[in-house]
Amino acid sequence: MHHVLVIGAGTMGTVHAKSYAAMKNVELVGIVDLRGERGRELAAETNTQWFASYDEAMEKLERVDIIDVCLPTYLHKTYVQKAADAGKHVICEKPLARSKEEAQSIVDYCHEKNVKLFVGHVLRFFPEYEKSRQLVNDGTIGNVGVARTFRGGIFPTAWNDWYADYKNSGGLVLDMIIHDFDFLRWCFGDVERVYAKSLLGRGFARIDYALVTLRFKSGMIAHVEGSWAHEGFSMKMELAGSEGIIQYDSAKEKPLIAVNRAKQAGMGGVAVPESPLRENPYFRELKHFIDCIENDLQPRVTVEDAVKAVEIARAALESIETGKPVTLV
């Protein structure tokens, strides 16, 4: 039985806690959150206890094996280090940190303390993305020349509006389209050059939109689009190869739609689309990490991958700031 403590009961903490609660080989021993009401609510839902602070939880809990950090990005370093100090394995949400240096220091710290570190680049566990990579590797579409991705929706709302503080969250490029950077690196290897534009620094509040061009060492070109300027979340991907094309658009793949008939004239009914899977991607990711701990396996997402993803995002941000392409070493 793996005893897991989840820190943070926000959007991701909720997803993680619910996943652990459903795992047979995991005992969710507690949830830490500053916000008592939210913490208690989630603890009740997942049949565990709430703690007001990390220290309180570690003091009171008899046994903790794994600490799962679902805190705002700027707090990752502090809490991963605390966990490493306590000799616990760590699962941390992406992005690992705000800069390559910060990310590397976290990795080094965990290495020194001899604890395992896993970073939640969950796109690698989305079956549609996994399958696309498989098809590429199988040669189904030949050599990929141009890849295009989209990820976006509305500006995120969260505790303390921390996403709006770009120093802390890294904004759209570091927080959101890092998923696509990581996925593309997983499929196509390292990136050589990055050029990007976004609304950053152009005087617009609570809205962002970024268009990033990546040139891979393999020569492949990728166009990564991110948006906090659209209504409703969606993600898209297109891989165009010499022998074929793979396309995916989450807005079009809706195996199930439940619609409430409008009760009043003039009021639209609400459609709730779902794409049910026996195990959702977050569950699959966390299950894989637990398995890696249990059986001492190399994870699908390594710490190096997590650092590289931050590096690409940072290069894009640098390009946005300077207006120049950034070459990665």
Add this chain to the structure above:
Amino acid sequence: MKLGIISVAHMHAYSYANAIGKLAGVQLVGVADEDEARGKEAAEKWGVPFYHDYRELLAADVDAVIITSENAKHHEHTVAAAKAGKHILCEKPLATTLAAAQEMIEICREQGVILQTAFPVRFHPAVVRAKQLVEQGKVGRIMAIRGTNRGQNPGGWFVDPAKSGGGAVIDHTVHVVDLMRWFMGVEVREVYAEVDSKFSPTPIDDCGILTMEFENGVFATLDCSWSRNKTFPVWGDVTMEIIGTEGTISLDAFSQKLDVYSNDKGLKWVNWGDDMDSQLVSDFVASVREKKAPSVTGEDGMRAVEVALAAYQSAESKQPVVIR
């Protein structure tokens, strides 16, 4: 009004001829082509005289010409037509160098003939509507645009730089750049591009992502790749995602289609939208008739070419290229 066609090298010659056939009071009176086989075949199909030498066509009783020759010949054909006093509808890209484009524009001005660049997408009803929505302020102020104009590798002279001036970048940059300029009424200030040859057997640029910054501070990207393969359900696309302060517009010009599944061809999209080429031709004819300035000018054609050429330069230097 009597119209001639100079060269059927570009496949659009066929849809333009078709469009002429549908217009009242307009007559196609001849086809010139240095390639006798393809020229004669087209002339026979349309039941008009064939001229081996375009100068003979220009000497005939013709009011205006449509130039659908290989890109690198637009200049020669336009200059000759202008000097013969004929109005001109010239296929895009207007020219393969800026100097050539400039000269074409000047000569047409001097000779007092119309020079219109064939940008048919401006006549697509969804594009016209999108522009209207932008002008009505439906999305507020435009902040960014994401565009694509992808297609299949057309092969033939298109992949011979001496005739085409380049591959996908010059072929597929101009349409959507023209739309972006047209929607916003400003020019491109700076261009960055990643360009490569990834899909074709011939060594020609067949994929590219351009990033542009406009004079009004709007940034945009454009995918001009010939990345549609044989089995893709349609030859290509024209899309724009317009990000404004108050909302977004998604334009997918060729999405008025039927999904057709045939045993023979698999899935193909059959378009049922309005034909933009005939709109383009009838607009040109109207300008000639009413002796008014063309709705899409030679200058428009040149500005779009300018961006494509800057993209090549940027890809070469791996640095953004400042146009103005």
